[in-house]
Amino acid sequence: MINAVGRDIPEEILELTGKEVFHGNHYYDGYVYKKDGPNTKCVINSIGSKLVTSIKEALEKCEIRDGMTLGFHHHFREGDYIVNMVMEEVHRMGIKDITICASSLGKAHDPIVPYIEDGTITNIQSSGVRGKIGEAISNGKLKGLAIMRSHGGRVRAIESGEIRIDIAFIGTPTCDEYGNCRGIGGKSNCGVLSYAMVDGDHADKVVAITDCLVPFPNFPAHISMTKVDYVVKVDEIGNSEKIATGAAKPTTDMRKLMMAEYCTQFIINSPYFKDGFSYQTGVGGASIASTISLAKIMKERNVRMRFGVGGLTKPMCDLLINNQVDALLDTQDFDLSAVESVKNLRHFRISVGEYADPFNKGAVVNKLDFVILAALEVDVHFNCNVVVGSNGMITGAQGGHPDTAAGAKCTIVIAPLLQGRIPAICTDVTTVTTPGESVDVVITDYGIAINPRRQDLIEAMKDAELPFKTIEELRNIAYSIAGEPDKVQFGKRIVGIIESRDGTIMDVVRQIKPFKFAEE
């Protein structure tokens, strides 16, 4: 069945998943449902400690068995040890058919690939995957279907009961013996625990894993003892060097600086740039450079930001230090400056549900004026792909891309026209992960295209001295330089689905197959 972005979703997949095809961003607006709640094992006794001696003991006490779903968060990013530690133990216990439901998985988790191959792990649900797990899924090694869902989409899936987490493992930088978890302190300081909050609220069993046990009460708790069943103390929960490092040096790459300058100029010429505007950006070189140059202009023109949101970096936190923003809403900290900034009274930790869940009574993303995003590919319909590489291999994550793009009044995607030799602006993206209806502007090193759906923005920009082009013109330039690439050749088997934030199916990902030249 053809969905709203023109992708054909096979009936077998609709039957298998019980899902609908994507019908557009607002299809579920006003939908009423009953939230799912966890099975809760009451603790009335006064023993006073939930400490167990090992992950193995925690698994046994949680009555781990074949076919369970385990939850993980990715606040430790590429420095995470939790997923590997837990899965190694699960494997050793001979458990099979596990579903991993993680907020994201990265190269740090390459060591679990053998557990995919031997059937310990048969399903993966994540914002995305990189490295060897991506290759394993794309090569058809996962027995079940991989589900890629956005950060908001994961909260929706859990809260709506579409997925029930049997045991959630919450790596926490500090914890007391009764399970009060905080994202700050210890040696794996990640600042916040936003992604794990939904796991705390909805998983049947919750295991806190820390390498820094502190005396009770570890307050104010980011995840409360009232939600935690067991606490495990291990030597190390992560590699602090890969969790949050010193702020990245601002880029000196002129190509990125140029795109950042276009972005800043676009923002300040748009009708949304006025006192009290809101803003989100990512960690890419161009995004960070945009924030730095925007801060300069805000100062010159005496324009104040009301709030900044999302994964935070130093330039965003500098806005708070320089009193250019009223509040920062934090879901993740990408550098030590952001971790440090958490103690500021106007720097607020929020849950990912508050941030991006489309199935609550209104998320922060709906209040965004600007979001600046990146993409692997953007097509002439403004559809973006941030998960599947142009070679067909799963190699990225949706993150909050579809959530913020859908919510923001002005969604800006920055991408160089060519990624190496591959056109990033193309006729059809390999896989649709964010629908074109969410994307308002594409900024490349060769020019800027405004989505024709946004005639108001086109009108607002008519006097701006920026290199505007149509998206087709940008595609044509890319093809004139690099040629039109042959389509990636996929096999028949569907190895994963790209779930829209409301749970419908945006696209499918097929098994990769070696390229065959036409003349062979």
Next chain:
Amino acid sequence: MINPNKKRLRRTMMFLSAQKPGLIKDPYIYKPDSIMLDLEDAVAENQKDVARFSLFHALRTIDYRGCERVVRINGLDTPYWKEDIRCSVAGGCDAIRIPKTECASDVMLVEREVEHAEMEFDRPQGSVLIMAAIESARGVIKALDICEASGRLFGIALSGGDYTKDLQTHITGTGIELMGARQNMVIAARAAEVQCFDTVYTDLNNMEGYRQDVENIHLMGFDGKSIINPRQINIVHEIFTPSQKDIIFAEKVVKEIEDKKAKGIGVFTVDDKMIDIAFYDGAKRTIKLAKASGVYKGDL
């Protein structure tokens, strides 16, 4: 016939190693007026033929979108320069830059090879221009001879690194060591009615020092500057492009002089400044530069 590009706008000339595909594939997006594809110092001795191969195909296949394509050939004391010229001309370059030019005969030697190459590869006679880099005390002294050595020569450029070595000093960042050469070269270039380009500024982290350097050479009368990074382009263009204020004043001067001339008035004031016919050429030049830089919106 005079090549119409001889006096084109050349505020920035960006050095790029001809050997690096990532650099030469699309430098035009940064909008330098000229790019200089280097076969000389940026290319290792045992990679000269590789660089030439890459240069030839870049010139043949990449649309540089109006950017002038200059090739810096190897020195006339090397075994490479003749083949460098053949390859550049065959590829379709716009100009050849001669390194280490010491005297007029160096220019004439290159001119002859360029002529041969134009014939060999069926390019119109005179289509390939020449510029000379001056890198020694002797070259500076001979600047006027060099400027007048060939009708193809559109300008001379100072190469500060080698020049200061020859002068037994070094680059200080203040420009004091370059003062004599800069003055002498710009005067020679003006006398011969060719263009004059300043040397590179190598400290990419000192953008303030760079801006000062560009402001100085602009006031000295240079036409442009050699640059080593796209980050340096905008500052040169900003300083070398007439401001809207300058353009409006120049417009008034041109119009008033023409108007008053018809009425038989020789001296008068514009915006409280005394103006006579001596200001005419300068004002016309401002308008011309504004047009070439794409910032002129008037009707002159």
